[in-house]
Amino acid sequence: MRGVSVGRGVWQDRVGTTTWTGNGGGEVVVGSCRALVVVAHPDDETFGCGSFLLDAAARGVTTYVCCATRGEAGEPARGVTRDALPEVRERELHAAADLLGVEEVTLLGFRDSGMSGDPHADALVRSPLEVVADEIAAVIDRFGPHVVVTLDGSDGHRDHVHVRDATIAAVDRCEHDVQRLYLQCLPRSLLRRWAEHMRLVQPDSPYLDVDGAGLGTPDEELTTVFATLEHLERRRAAIAVHASQVSPYDELPEDLARSFLAIEHLRRLRPAGGGGIETDPYAEVALDGG
Numbered sequence: 001m002r003g004v005s006v007g008r009g010v011w012q013d014r015v016g017t018t019t020w021t022g023n024g025g026g027e028v029v030v031g032s033c034r035a036l037v038v039v040a041h042p043d044d045e046t047f048g049c050g051s052f053l054l055d056a057a058a059r060g061v062t063t064y065v066c067c068a069t070r071g072e073a074g075e076p077a078r079g080v081t082r083d084a085l086p087e088v089r090e091r092e093l094h095a096a097a098d099l100l101g102v103e104e105v106t107l108l109g110f111r112d113s114g115m116s117g118d119p120h121a122d123a124l125v126r127s128p129l130e131v132v133a134d135e136i137a138a139v140i141d142r143f144g145p146h147v148v149v150t151l152d153g154s155d156g157h158r159d160h161v162h163v164r165d166a167t168i169a170a171v172d173r174c175e176h177d178v179q180r181l182y183l184q185c186l187p188r189s190l191l192r193r194w195a196e197h198m199r200l201v202q203p204d205s206p207y208l209d210v211d212g213a214g215l216g217t218p219d220e221e222l223t224t225v226f227a228t229l230e231h232l233e234r235r236r237a238a239i240a241v242h243a244s245q246v247s248p249y250d251e252l253p254e255d256l257a258r259s260f261l262a263i264e265h266l267r268r269l270r271p272a273g274g275g276g277i278e279t280d281p282y283a284e285v286a287l288d289g290g
């Protein structure tokens, strides 16, 4: 067991060779702070950013989710037709966002490109980066977030990469001054642990076809790590809401699942991380009206 619970809201884990301890929940953020999470598909806000959103809401931060597609290319669970899938996933997105304490969800209306194969004519990856960035910039200007978060795209999904790059571009081109931009990361060391486990229990998993060596964000690029153990149950409830999709955390041993679900790993891009690990993504954020 590599992680250990050391008290309410505290979860220790090893990232690389270092042990991080964070206090889930952190301090309440005084004033009106807003955070925007930008993702590609319904379920990314929960499977990827669920801990971030729950921690933010618990600390009094108003959160928003911007989702680029309705997840048209997802694998429908039994009992869901492909035609019905986008509507089902949109419903799941709203229900999960409610559980995560999200104030408002915005859908951009691009089409899910799928993991591989020839993308649909309207697919997100066929939309020029500037077009996607302009739409995200408009959402940023509407909500005026102090903090923007998107996925690191290190799982290799082309839509995640496209939304990441478009979000980075949007933060530069929007009128609002975004103080902090973070990538929500899958640490490379954690993905290695996951791959080791999958090789043992499911050697024919299609996930293992991809070359695992380049997946995940290198641990030394992480800037911000904190525990969110006290939100684990609610995060799992939000994951269960996405019933049309198979959760990547299903059937993982508890210590491995908690490393994904009870610890937040971020990489700060704005301002660029400069050595050391912070445990509070809102530290030194200047709030409206002081």
Ligand SMILES: [Zn+2]
Pocket: 040, 041, 043, 044, 157, 160
């Ligand atoms: Zn996704």
